[in-house]
Amino acid sequence: MLNIFEKRILVLTGVLSMLFIFSILYAKTGRRIDVPECLPYNKAYETPKVTQVDKDLYQVYAVAQMWQFQPSQIYIPVGSTVDFYLTSKDVVHGFNIFEKNVNMMAVYGGINKTTVRFDKPGVYKITCHEYCGVGHHNMQAEVIVNYPLPK
Ligand code: CUA
Secondary structure, eight states: OOOHHHHHHHHHHHHHHHHHHHHHHIIIIISOOOOOEEEOOOGGGGSOEEEEEETTEEEEEEEEETTEEESSEEEEOTTEEEEEEEEESSSOEEEEEGGGTEEEEEOBTOEEEEEEEEOSOEEEEEEOOSOOSTTGGGOEEEEEESOSOOO
């Protein structure tokens, strides 16, 4: 039989788990915050590319490997939404877009996805924020949003 303390611990654990699940659901639906997702792996994600899916929707297959991201420059018009699908060809790398609060891991054999909207023109640096070897500090790419501005 469980004693009173064990029962309390079980109830507390259950409540905390529910709270955790509800907070993620709330972020995703209530506040429309994009929660990074893990997707089933597919070799196609290892080929870097930028695809325009709709008028203002783009799909980027971002591939990290020592010590670069590809594509290294992503040109999109202002107001675009970008679905990033991220993987790595070797070790674990980071994928950070500071201004957009994007923080993902690029993992060999795995895909991580996030969606970002770019409402302001500019150059958004993508940096690797996970130590990955001697070239780590040079590992970056950029999202170029209407820049230079069209005349
Ligand atoms: Cu890649 Cu640090």
